[in-house]
Amino acid sequence: MATVALAVTDGMLHFELSLACEVFGADMPGSVAPLYHLSVCGPSAVRIGRFRLEPDQGLDHLPHADTVIVPGWADIDTDPPVELVDAVRAAHDAGARVVSLCTGAFVLAAAGLLDGRRATTHWAHTQELTRRHPRVAVDPDVLYVDDGSVLTSAGKAAAMDLCLHLVRLDHGSSIANTLARRLVVPPHRDGGQAQFVTTPVPAPDNHPLADLLPWVVQRLDHPLTVEDMARRARMSSRNLGRHFRTVTGTTPLRWLLTQRIRHAQELLETTDDTLDTIAANTGMGTATTLRRHFNRTVGVPPDAYRRTFRPHRQGRDGSRPPLSLPAP
Known part of the structure; x- marks a missing residue:
């Protein structure tokens, strides 16, 4: 079974963390086993918004996962914790597929994983990502970017799109569509589709x-x-x-x-x-x-x-x- 690790520290956005848990922790009806083995990895207890979260594993577990997901990073004006950046880089070096949701791209960029790559983040923060990491080819006009072993998404609904894209790659369209129906979300939106900057997703x-x-x-x-x-x-x-x-x-x-x-x-x-x-x-x-x-x-x-x-x-x-x- 493929393993997915959510990399968390203080200051993560709980919405992106929650939707990743919903997608990768889901049990499919009629299936003898879940789609993924999901773990939450972080340093001791962490503060997510108003909530306190006890991780399953330490950040040193990230290199053992098949896929590492970094949820949104709340305070983009500060550098992400060094221990998180180092752990994400080590996971990629070990062969893990590394994914950022929304402003989690700032963590991947700090780890050097986006240098020379095309990437995206929430449209409101693409200029800041470009300014702080000029070696990243930031695309502000897409929902998500799949660059093989490194994937990035825009915010909120686009983070769900990228998570379902990963399920589709791993398990096929039929299972991804079934999961989308359970979550009552659109089964597929192309990554190249423009971000809805002024129009909310209905x-x-x-x-x-x-x-x-x-x-x-x-x-x-x-x-x-x-x-x-x-x-x-x-x-x-x-x-x-x-x-x-x-x-x-x-x-x-x-x-x-x-x-x-x-x-x-x-x-x-x-x-x-x-x-x-x-x-x-x-x-x-x-x-x-x-x-x-x-x-x-x-x-x-x-x-x-x-x-x-x-x-x-x-x-x-x-x-x-x-x-x-x-x-x-």
Whole structure:
């Protein structure tokens, strides 16, 4: 079983810590074992906001984990504790995948793990991250960045997006989508999607597209157009486009293509269907069209993706074949 360690000290943000616990500590219905072995690592008792937390392990346990997650760091005006920075660096040197949520990127940057890499953090702090760590290629306009062994996210909802992205990489789309449904959050938002700086992420059932989106997902094998979706939503195509930008951050057709690709990923992972069958079931018509869109979106051909994610599970023993996915 893959191990996940949350690296905590005084001054961490409890929201990001809590959502990481929800994702990586979840027990899946019908599963004989949890998805991950989760531990909280820190120096003795730590203060998280108004709460006192007793870690399971010391920071010296981080190098033994497969994945190390650094939640948001509250006071970015001060340097993070040296013991935390050293422990995170040691974990990366030992081969762990290191992840920051929100302003946890300041800890990774202090450890030198972001030098020469593309990274992100909450949009309100990207300029400060750039100023203090000029060797980091800070991208203020994305939800998260997957740079292989080092991953960073923007704030709050984007931290959840990155955590679900990790579950998808480790266990496949089907399990990640099931977990997202349990948490009542969107199953997938691309890392390259822009951060919602002025528009809050709507509650799952509290926006003008709440009825339309599930209707579309259930009909991915149909030849849907913007006009079809607008008609179903009882609004003009222009109005539909505006609402899609607000709710999803993208256009109706781009969102539709993303859903088709995600469904294709799930079918590649969970069935022996031919590419022609998958293309038909995802509304992409032919295997040629599927290959073109899949390669452009995911970064690898469907056949290579299938070989990599069957079986899904990957631990530190390298049981999953390597797959080079482009950063979002």
